[in-house]
Each structure stands twice: as structure tokens, then as C-alpha cells.
Amino acid sequence: MHQAVLRYFAETGTAPGPEVLEPVAEQAGRTARELLAELAAEDFLTLDEAGQITRRTPSAPYRPVTAYRSMAV
16 A cells, blocks of 8 residues: 555655555555555554544645655756
């Protein structure tokens, strides 16, 4: 699931919703919301109260994840 989240970010520049991740979760016999909650509990990403991804990792600066931002130096 984590790889699917990262892949979606890389391809679209936006956060995937649980509905986008459902096919991946079904392969594990779980729901996307269950697996996203586990990733959040392990600090791989942060979810808002509605279960939407707000940050990829807790160490990332807080910004709604709506568009890709280049970090080139």
C-alpha cells in the first residue's frame, strides 16, 4: 500500500483517496481505510479526520497535498 501511495504521488502530484487505493487493498483482503490507518499509525503518512492523506510523512512540512512542489536546490 505504501508503494502505491508513493507511486500515485509521483504520477499525479496529488494524494490518492481511499477509493483509488481500494484495488490494492483488496489484494491483501483488507480495505484501503484500514491499511491507510496502519500506515498513519506507523508514521508513514498523516490522515485527516475524514481519512484523507494530508502529508506523506510526519517530517514533511504541513501543506495540504494537492500539487507537486519541486524541492530542487
